[in-house]
Amino acid sequence: MLRCVPFILAGFTAPMQIETNPQSMLWLLPLTAAIAIVYKATKMTTITARGFAKEAVVLFCSMVVVVVLIALFFCGLAWLVT
Amino acid sequence: MLISKSNRPLLLMIVGLAGWLVPGGGYFLLGWRKQAAIVSVTIVGTFCLGLYIGSIGVIDPVGGKLWYVLQIMFSPVVAVLGYITAGGGFAVFGRPGEIGQIYTSIAGLLNLLCIVNAVYLTHLSATQALGD
Numbered sequence: 001m002l003r004c005v006p007f008i009l010a011g012f013t014a015p016m017q018i019e020t021n022p023q024s025m026l027w028l029l030p031l032t033a034a035i036a037i038v039y040k041a042t043k044m045t046t047i048t049a050r051g052f053a054k055e056a057v058v059l060f061c062s063m064v065v066v067v068v069l070i071a072l073f074f075c076g077l078a079w080l081v082t
Numbered sequence: 083m084l085i086s087k088s089n090r091p092l093l094l095m096i097v098g099l100a101g102w103l104v105p106g107g108g109y110f111l112l113g114w115r116k117q118a119a120i121v122s123v124t125i126v127g128t129f130c131l132g133l134y135i136g137s138i139g140v141i142d143p144v145g146g147k148l149w150y151v152l153q154i155m156f157s158p159v160v161a162v163l164g165y166i167t168a169g170g171g172f173a174v175f176g177r178p179g180e181i182g183q184i185y186t187s188i189a190g191l192l193n194l195l196c197i198v199n200a201v202y203l204t205h206l207s208a209t210q211a212l213g214d
Contacts, residue, residue, distance in 0.1 A: 013172055013173075015136050020177050024177055027181050035192065
């Protein structure tokens with residue numbers, strides 16, 4: 001177990017390999033999940049596992065849908081302009 | 083905890099400072115243990131993921147001052163990391179650098195949200211306790 005520690009720490013000193021392609025946009029999903037979870041934790045006074053998970057998933061899906069709609073709008077705008 | 087009008091600003095400062103020192107610390111002091119655990123794990127995880135993606139070079143107090151202002155909301159640990167990375171000895175470039183900066187900065191902003199919320203909740207409970 002301790003043998004892994006230097007390798008894990010070394011991972012923090014060099015960037016990951018991420019290409020500039022459409023797939024790299026998927027990195028927004030963990031960030032969106034973090035925002036949804038923290039926001040719901042600040043808003044809910046009583047937290048139950050089921051209720052919290054439901055609220056966080058609904059907010060997460062809403063944010064993703066809005067981001068996709070905005071992306072489609074700009075794709076359409078770029079298609080019209082070019 | 084004994085609350086009076088004279089020590090209320092001190093109480094608010096302690097809660098805010100606890101939230102800055104350790105993400106979720108403000109909620110922990112208020113007794114909101116579940117919120118503290120959720121916030122702490124999520125914000126620390128987001129920040130560490132950002133560092134892993136872009137390397138600790140994304141904390142750049144010299145070349146990326148605006149990002150650094152957002153990142154330092156996460157914790158004073160960022161100042162220590164900034165001191166280490168100030169020489170520019172860590173590689174950071176391209177898309178991973180951008181994603182790492184965004185993740186670490188959003189982690190800082192999320193912690194700021196939690197600090198403000200914990201301080202506000204403390205203010206509300208102090209107001210109720212004093213009957214203002």
